Amino acid sequence: MNKSQARKILGLDGTEDEKEVKKKYRKLMHAHHPDSSGSDDSEAAAKINTAYELIMKGFDGPEQKKSTVKRSPKAKTWNAKENKNAYCVRPIFHEVEDYDGNSIGTIEIARGKYVWSKDEEFSLFLKSLYETSKELLDNVRPSLFFEVPDVIKQKYLADITYLLTGQFIDSSLTLKELGVLDIDAYKIDAMLELDTNATTPKVGSTLYPAAVSNHRLYLRNKSGQIIGYLSFKDDRLYYVIIPLLEQKKAQVKMVVADNSLKSRTRKKYVDLDLWIRLLETETSEIESTNRRIDELLKKYAKEGL
Numbered sequence: 001m002n003k004s005q006a007r008k009i010l011g012l013d014g015t016e017d018e019k020e021v022k023k024k025y026r027k028l029m030h031a032h033h034p035d036s037s038g039s040d041d042s043e044a045a046a047k048i049n050t051a052y053e054l055i056m057k058g059f060d061g062p063e064q065k066k067s068t069v070k071r072s073p074k075a076k077t078w079n080a081k082e083n084k085n086a087y088c089v090r091p092i093f094h095e096v097e098d099y100d101g102n103s104i105g106t107i108e109i110a111r112g113k114y115v116w117s118k119d120e121e122f123s124l125f126l127k128s129l130y131e132t133s134k135e136l137l138d139n140v141r142p143s144l145f146f147e148v149p150d151v152i153k154q155k156y157l158a159d160i161t162y163l164l165t166g167q168f169i170d171s172s173l174t175l176k177e178l179g180v181l182d183i184d185a186y187k188i189d190a191m192l193e194l195d196t197n198a199t200t201p202k203v204g205s206t207l208y209p210a211a212v213s214n215h216r217l218y219l220r221n222k223s224g225q226i227i228g229y230l231s232f233k234d235d236r237l238y239y240v241i242i243p244l245l246e247q248k249k250a251q252v253k254m255v256v257a258d259n260s261l262k263s264r265t266r267k268k269y270v271d272l273d274l275w276i277r278l279l280e281t282e283t284s285e286i287e288s289t290n291r292r293i294d295e296l297l298k299k300y301a302k303e304g305l
Contacts, residue, residue: 003058006051014102018056025052058104078110080120086113086167087290090132093124115170122236126161129168133160136293140301148303156300162215163289163296166243171250172278174240188241190254190274191231192219193267198227200261200270207254207272212246219254230254231269241276251277 007014010024028048078092092110097103106124116125137156175186192207194200201207201221210220217230232238244250258271 001047001050001054003054006054009047009051010055012055014104017105021052021055078112078114080114080117081170081173082113083115083167084113085287085290087164087293088132088136089113090128090164090168092120093128095121095124113168115168116174125168126165126239129161129164130157133157133164136160136297137300140297148300152303153300156296160293160296162239162243163293165239166247167289169240169243171240171244174236175276175278185253185275185277188237188274188276189233189257190237190272191233191262191269192228192254192256192272193231193269194228194261195226198225201227201256203256203258205256207256209245209252212242215242215246217242217245228270230272230274241274244276244278249279251279 001009010021010028012021012024016024025048029045089112091108092112092114093106094109095103095106106127116122134157137153137160175188192201205221207219207221207227210218210226212218218226219228219230220226230241232241241250241252245252253275255273256270257273261268261270
């Protein structure tokens with residue numbers, strides 16, 4: 001029996017995690033095991049057991065040892081730049097595939113204050129920061145008698161993840177990898193997510209930063225009307241550009257490249273040409289960011305008291 005046959009017997013498509021495989025196995029055994037079904041179905045039960053054992057060999061040990069936020073005993077040094085002053089260490093994740101090329105989950109291969117590099121899948125980088133933020137909140141334990149509502153916890157998770165992201169991205173290095181250098185600035189394809197009632201700006205018109213709120217940069221036209229906020233075709237740039245502007249470490253120029261509305265889900269977008277120039281600053285945001293994370297954790301600890 002190979003893994004493809006085993007998945008067919010268990011009714012799997014290859015995307016299930018260890019917990020889901022166990023759930024499917026127990027359900028099948030309940031239906032086919034002689035003691036449960038009342039009929040002599042031992043041959044089918046034997047096949048299910050064999051298939052289950054084969055599939056489970058593809059997982060890296062018990063669920064407890066496969067935790068994506070705990071230190072792995074096999075963790076190695078990751079070949080990337082480090083931010084020694086970052087708030088905390090983070091895991092480096094690697095996607096694991098079976099012999100048929102199907103993803104069976106992620107494992108932690110290193111842990112440290114490593115800055116993102118193109119060798120690390122960006123989606124796994126974000127997962128790393130989310131799991132790190134979750135671990136920080138779990139260690140706070142706000143109250144023994146009150147469970148923090150999920151909607152509140154998610155807000156803290158989002159804010160802390162965002163702050164950590166800024167510490168583990170080297171802006172100039174990432175822009176060189178993702179943007180195009182144009183004289184002394186980086187030229188980036190961006191978008192304006194247009195407000196519902198806003199007038200579509202003309203091609204060639206300049207837009208200006210209005211304000212940053214909830215980690216979004218809102219844009220205004222020449223008349224001062226806020227017409228939407230800045231978005232990116234490459235989602236990774238969101239985690240680079242917005243923190244730079246929040247920290248006043250960059251200047252931007254934005255020109256409407258195409259005023260034909262494009263739809264993504266129910267939202268309307270207009271293409272922008274964005275130039276960003278990094279500013280030389282002597283002050284560091286590291287201490288400020290660490291202090292903001294501390295403040296969020298302390299505030300979270302008081303929730304429900």
